[in-house]
Amino acid sequence: MASRFNGYIMNDKKALIPKYAIVPIIFYCLAVPSYFLVRFLTEGRSFYDASFFLDEKIPFLPIFIWIYVLAYLQWFIGYFAVMRSNETTCKTYFGAEFIGKLTCVLIFALIPTTMVRPELSGSGLTNDLMQWMYSIDSPDNLFPSIHCMESWLVARGLMETKAPRAAKILMWVFSILVFMSVVFVKQHVVIDIAGGIAVAELAIYLSKRLNMPGFYTAIEKRLCLG
16 A cells, blocks of 8 residues: 555656645645635625626626636646646745635635626526536625636646646636636626736745745655655
8 A cells, every 4th residue: 555655646757746746735725625714704794796887798608607617627737737847836836826825715804795696597507507506606705716816827837837838828728718707607707807817926926935835845844755
């Protein structure tokens, strides 16, 4: 069992999960529950609707729910590529993801936002998927959009790897589709897209400025992983 585990997590380039990625992945996982915790902090508070005239002009296009859902696969592929690229890029962008996620949660707690979603009708697989998404993701804590933040981060991160140019272009194209999807399926308003991108850029800057790679390396040494 130990030898099989070592085959997945090793120091060499053939490892599925490089040893230097263990701590960044742990922090990535630790940030996830914070999104659900903030719902308890905002329960019973007044929520703000940040929509404006442009949002009223945007049609409801349920077909974009497929892009919205496939964004999760984009993030997995993007972060996996970044993780395996090299140690500095891995730790920088996983650090940015951690900082970005906590920044979003802080904004959610300070400025809780909401929106009015359309009533769903009809049948079919696309409609069923829309119904399911609406049932598990309530229209609150919208600004900034975590969907947009994550898609921007993986596209930016891939730019700093040796991935083929076509892969980088494809990642950016899909990120733009994700930005479109969040408003077409009425999960977000326009300003949420700008907020997600702004938080992503701030998080990248802070990750480099605060030397998140060095922070993760220091923890590795504490855990005897270095």
